[in-house]
Amino acid sequence: MSNSLPRSQPPLAAPNGGAVASLGRPGGNNERLVQLEVLRYNPDTDTEAHFQHYEVMCQEEWVVLDALNKIKADIDPTLNYRWSCHMAVCGSCGMMINGEPKLSCHAFLRSYEGVIRVEPLTHFPVERDLVTAPDDFMEKLKRVKPYLIPKETKAVSEGEYKQTPAQLMKFRQYSMCINCMLCYAACPEYGLTPSFIGPAALTLAHRYNIDSRDGGRKERQEVVATHEGVWECTFVGACSEVCPAHVDPASALQQMKITSSIDWIVEHLIPGGKS
Amino acid sequence: MSRKPLVREVPPTTWYFRHPRYLRYMSREVTSIFVGAYCVLLVVGLQSLSSGEAAWEDFLMALRSPASIAFQFLALIATVYHAATWFNATQKAMPLQIGEDFVAGNIISGAHYVAWAVLSVGVLIIAGVF
Numbered sequence: 163m164s165n166s167l168p169r170s171q172p173p174l175a176a177p178n179g180g181a182v183a184s185l186g187r188p189g190g191n192n193e194r195l196v197q198l199e200v201l202r203y204n205p206d207t208d209t210e211a212h213f214q215h216y217e218v219m220c221q222e223e224w225v226v227l228d229a230l231n232k233i234k235a236d237i238d239p240t241l242n243y244r245w246s247c248h249m250a251v252c253g254s255c256g257m258m259i260n261g262e263p264k265l266s267c268h269a270f271l272r273s274y275e276g277v278i279r280v281e282p283l284t285h286f287p288v289e290r291d292l293v294t295a296p297d298d299f300m301e302k303l304k305r306v307k308p309y310l311i312p313k314e315t316k317a318v319s320e321g322e323y324k325q326t327p328a329q330l331m332k333f334r335q336y337s338m339c340i341n342c343m344l345c346y347a348a349c350p351e352y353g354l355t356p357s358f359i360g361p362a363a364l365t366l367a368h369r370y371n372i373d374s375r376d377g378g379r380k381e382r383q384e385v386v387a388t389h390e391g392v393w394e395c396t397f398v399g400a401c402s403e404v405c406p407a408h409v410d411p412a413s414a415l416q417q418m419k420i421t422s423s424i425d426w427i428v429e430h431l432i433p434g435g436k437s
Numbered sequence: 438m439s440r441k442p443l444v445r446e447v448p449p450t451t452w453y454f455r456h457p458r459y460l461r462y463m464s465r466e467v468t469s470i471f472v473g474a475y476c477v478l479l480v481v482g483l484q485s486l487s488s489g490e491a492a493w494e495d496f497l498m499a500l501r502s503p504a505s506i507a508f509q510f511l512a513l514i515a516t517v518y519h520a521a522t523w524f525n526a527t528q529k530a531m532p533l534q535i536g537e538d539f540v541a542g543n544i545i546s547g548a549h550y551v552a553w554a555v556l557s558v559g560v561l562i563i564a565g566v567f
Contacts, residue, residue: 205441261456287442295442328537350459353447397526398462413529420530 192222196229196271200241201281203288211288213279214238220271226280227255227266230292243292250406253342256283257292263347263404283347285356299343302359305385306367311378329374336369336414338407345401345411351394358394359385361401361411368414371421387422395419465522471515474508524549 196218203211218232227245234241245255248267255266258281260274271278286294312323345361352358367386371379385391395415402412428435453459485496499505527549528542561567 203443205443208443211443211445284445285447287444289440289442295440328534331537331539332534350447350452350462353452354449396462396466398459400456400458400462402529403458410529413532416526416530417532 193219194222194271196220197277198226198229198233199277199279200230200233200292201288202241202291203282205290215277222272224271225267226257226259226264226269226271226278229271229278230266230280241292242290251340253340256342256344256347257281258284258347263344265342265344265406268406283343285347285349285353286343294343296343298356299341299346299360299363302363303341303366306359306363307378307382308363308366308370310370310373310376311381312375313377323375325374332374333369333372336365336372336409339366339369339409339411340407342406344404344406348400348404350398350400351396355394357390359391361395361415362409364392364395364418365409365411365414368418371418383422383425386418387425392418392422465519468515468519468522471512472519475512475516520553524553 198216198218199213200216201211202208202214216233216237218229218237220229220232224232227248230241230243231245234243243255243257243266245267246252247254250265250268253265256263257266258264258279259266259269260279261281263283266280280292282288282292282294286296286298289295310323316323339362341362343362346352349358349361352360364386367382370376371382371386387393392415395412397412397416399412402410405411453463482496485492500509524546528545531545532542533540533545
């Protein structure tokens with residue numbers, strides 16, 4: 163049995179900019195005029211970014227992404243931004259909304275008053291309009307080896323690497339990251355020191371380090387326990403405040419500082435100690 | 438097509454005005470100055486104690502000056518705030534897992550506050566306040 167249609171269907175912007183009809187009734191009771199200031203940058207013609215003002219009729223229950231889709235469909239097909247799932251799962255639609263890193267599919271218009279300022283994620287180079295270049299994050303993600311490095315390799319015929327529910331719960335929270343990069347946009351340390359490995363990548367390293375099946379911590383420590391790693395973090399805590407998946411990267415990084423400190427003490431202060 | 442990404446610089450000296458959470462962070466960091474300054478004051482006190490009774494009396498007299506009292510009042514507020522942020526952070530740095538569940542964060546932080554209070558009372562007893 164199919165579900166009934168929602169009261170209003172947000173518009174879907176076609177990639178070619180073609181308009182897609184909205185089921186929202188013009189002048190309906192739950193419509194309102196929303197004003198947005200969107201940062202625009204065209205690498206082919208611009209040397210600096212500038213804000214462009216839009217006024218668009220939106221349904222009360224829409225999110226900022228719906229408003230952008232409506233603009234692209236009906237007003238300005240040249241507007242560029244990334245999105246995919248519209249349900250806070252894919253992590254594609256991260257933007258600065260009134261100065262706060264947010265998933266635009268998770269930012270309800272009714273939460274904002276006045277003009278809504280929409281910018282690309284800060285701390286990342288802007289490719290075009292609201293589209294940023296994630297290359298640096300992807301490179302850092304690779305460096306922390308965010309995958310299981312088994313303690314002992316087993317042949318497939320020997321069966322799975324088993325784990326108790328308690329062992330799973332130890333790292334489960336840290337495995338919920340959707341790589342949306344909001345934590346990098348919130349982290350002033352990353353903005354000021356771009357060599358910082360950053361919250362999400364380090365948290366993923368922690369996720370595998372504390373996995374009972376993993377034996378790769380020592381390899382990851384070469385990146386983690388460095389000035390570019392956890393020691394660049396000064397515990398502002400902004401990463402955890404903006405994380406849409408409640409991963410709490412700040413907690414992961416503080417725990418890694420403790421284990422890295424214990425490593426150092428064992429190695430340098432205990433005779434015969436090895437980290 | 439060649440890429441020409443736009444890099445938007447972070448203002449190196451005024452970045453913390455961008456968001457209230459950054460100001461909260463900076464206020465926490467600034468309290469360290471008071472904590473450090475009060476440690477220096479204690480070291481000066483120890484030095485005057487080791488220099489003889491006259492130096493110690495001079496030190497105690499200096500502590501009673503209005504400027505000194507004002508500093509100690511500010512240092513007390515800053516230190517309490519600094520300690521509170523530290524204890525609140527413990528639940529993130531030291532999560533406690535029992536079986537499949539984690540102990541609530543406020544219990545971990547609360548235990549630190551209790552330990553702080555007990556130790557402070559112990560120090561005051563040793564100092565002969567009670």
